[in-house]
Amino acid sequence: MPENTPLADRVRPTSFDEIAGQRHLFGDQGILRRMVDRGVIPSMIFFGPPGCGKTTAASIIAERAGKTLYKLNATTASLSDIRDVAKDTGTILGSGGILLYLDEIQYFNKKQQQSLLEYLEDGRITLIASTTENPYYYIYDALLSRCSVFEFKHVDAADIEGRLRAVAARVYPGASISDDAFRLLADAGAGDVRRSLSMLEVAAGAADTDEGGAPVIDAALVGSLTSSVSQSNFDRDGDVHYDLLSCLQKSIRGSDPDAAVFYLARLLEGGDLISPCRRLLVIASEDIGPAYPMAPVIVEACVQAARELGLPEARIPLANAAVILATAPKSNSAISAYDAAAEELHAGRGSEIPLHLRSPKFKGYLYPHAFPGHWVKQQYLPDDLRGMRFYEFGENKTEQAAKAYFEKIKGGQES
Numbered sequence: 001m002p003e004n005t006p007l008a009d010r011v012r013p014t015s016f017d018e019i020a021g022q023r024h025l026f027g028d029q030g031i032l033r034r035m036v037d038r039g040v041i042p043s044m045i046f047f048g049p050p051g052c053g054k055t056t057a058a059s060i061i062a063e064r065a066g067k068t069l070y071k072l073n074a075t076t077a078s079l080s081d082i083r084d085v086a087k088d089t090g091t092i093l094g095s096g097g098i099l100l101y102l103d104e105i106q107y108f109n110k111k112q113q114q115s116l117l118e119y120l121e122d123g124r125i126t127l128i129a130s131t132t133e134n135p136y137y138y139i140y141d142a143l144l145s146r147c148s149v150f151e152f153k154h155v156d157a158a159d160i161e162g163r164l165r166a167v168a169a170r171v172y173p174g175a176s177i178s179d180d181a182f183r184l185l186a187d188a189g190a191g192d193v194r195r196s197l198s199m200l201e202v203a204a205g206a207a208d209t210d211e212g213g214a215p216v217i218d219a220a221l222v223g224s225l226t227s228s229v230s231q232s233n234f235d236r237d238g239d240v241h242y243d244l245l246s247c248l249q250k251s252i253r254g255s256d257p258d259a260a261v262f263y264l265a266r267l268l269e270g271g272d273l274i275s276p277c278r279r280l281l282v283i284a285s286e287d288i289g290p291a292y293p294m295a296p297v298i299v300e301a302c303v304q305a306a307r308e309l310g311l312p313e314a315r316i317p318l319a320n321a322a323v324i325l326a327t328a329p330k331s332n333s334a335i336s337a338y339d340a341a342a343e344e345l346h347a348g349r350g351s352e353i354p355l356h357l358r359s360p361k362f363k364g365y366l367y368p369h370a371f372p373g374h375w376v377k378q379q380y381l382p383d384d385l386r387g388m389r390f391y392e393f394g395e396n397k398t399e400q401a402a403k404a405y406f407e408k409i410k411g412g413q414e415s
């Protein structure tokens with residue numbers, strides 16, 4: 001490798017045993033390890049956060065399977081790139097089979113994703129696609145149905161520390177690195193092994209050396225490299241990060257704008273932009289809901305602005321969203337209605353919908369707009385759920401106004 005190759009790439013694991021974390025996949029009884037050991041290599045989708053071993057795993061699997069590995073990134077790749085890879089299936093390069101590793105597949109549109117299907121179906125290409133997003137939202141069903149999905153998790157700080165120590169012994173023999181320095185480097189990675197390795201490389205380059213020329217790395221040096229990241233945002237098990245998201249939502253639900261912006265700050269100062277964006281979008285509908293129907297629209301605009309701006313400016317629209325949600329009236333009536341309806345569905349009720357609601361060929365449907373107040377009494381729920389109430393009006397101004405409107409047009413009649 002060239003001398004300027006980043007440390008994380010120079011020491012990339014070459015076996016499952018060297019991968020930090022992911023024991024559920026690559027440990028002695030890990031599902032992927034067992035599959036590869038038995039020669040079972042289906043097309044797969046890896047999803048999980050950055051720096052958790054997805055690319056490394058694909059490289060090891062290709063090597064173990066004796067397949068030629070091609071790497072593409074969906075942010076820059078095109079359909080012609082896919083076709084170029086497929087052309088090699090009939091050459092000596094593809095004699096042992098081709099494994100295509102497609103990173104960031106969520107950036108492929110439907111047509112691009114569908115272009116992969118013919119190569120997967122006839123076996124010319126084994127696909128391993130990776131994404132940091134939920135594949136069930138961003139990957140189309142036709143492709144999902146042909147792939148096995150595996151989740152990669154944030155790597156615990158303890159596992160990152162173990163990897164750091166092994167790399168340091170190999171790359172920086174004789175280096176003096178304190179236990180506190182190793183712990184700080186591992187914590188600063190926040191589950192991303194690559195980030196911690198990059199910081200180790202920087203620390204080794206900035207460190208003073210001993211008489212033998214080996215670097216001396218202590219906690220003070222590492223601290224100077226990580227001062228822009230709030231170490232308190234993360235812990236060894238990764239629980240603090242999720243606790244902060246929970247605290248953010250509970251503070252907004254409890255109408256405490258001060259606590260809301262505090263927990264938002266802890267998340268953003270820790271470098272996490274995506275998680276608070278997602279959580280604010282959920283809160284707008286789960287906790288504010290019908291009490292302030294414009295909340296999801298406003299929060300969506302703030303989140304879009306934050307994603308366009310990136311950090312640190314993203315803090316401005318997100319703080320706006322947090323304060324608006326915390327000070328808005330609250331209602332969980334919509335999600336409560338849904339959960340109540342879903343409970344009936346899971347119990348096996350409501351399968352037969354009324355005939356007059358089906359297609360126009362069934363008679364008996366009354367067109368509400370043809371009646372005074374645009375409402376007429378008729379049955380909408382299935383027979384076995386007739387009369388059930390899932391939605392209850394909240395006590396806020398907006399829902400009470402809707403309740404008054406309903407009572408006016410219905411005249412006290414049951415719908």
